[in-house]
Amino acid sequence: MSSQVIELPKVTVDLDMCEGAGVCAQVCPMNVYDMVEIRGESKAKPTRADDCIMCMACVNGCPASAITVEDE
Numbered sequence: 001m002s003s004q005v006i007e008l009p010k011v012t013v014d015l016d017m018c019e020g021a022g023v024c025a026q027v028c029p030m031n032v033y034d035m036v037e038i039r040g041e042s043k044a045k046p047t048r049a050d051d052c053i054m055c056m057a058c059v060n061g062c063p064a065s066a067i068t069v070e071d072e
Contacts, residue, residue, distance in 0.1 A: 009054050010072045011046040017066035018043045024058035024067055033058065 011032060013024075020042030025033040030051040033044045044067070046052075058067050 007072055008050055009052045010068075010070050011049040011052050011058075012068045013044050013046060014066045014068075015043050017064045018062075019064045019066070020044070021063050023061040023063060027057040027061045029053070029055060029057065 015038060020035065022035050022042070022044070024044050025031075025035055030048070030053055032046050032048045032052050034047045035042050036045045037043070038045075052069060054069055054071075056069060059069055
């Protein structure tokens with residue numbers, strides 16, 4: 001019997017860089033992001049990172065280059 005390993009992507013938002021534009025939430029086809037208030041500012045939070053298909057729409061769309069998506 002062989003076992004399968006499923007590797008999930010690691011989705012990271014640099015909160016110091018995030019400007020809260022919400023582009024990631026708008027362009028993500030899997031609805032990975034929610035916009036939340038952190039320290040009084042709107043920020044992107046990858047609340048459903050397990051659903052990420054690594055299309056990189058969020059990475060390419062983020063005007064602040066605050067998002068990284070990589071294989072774990």
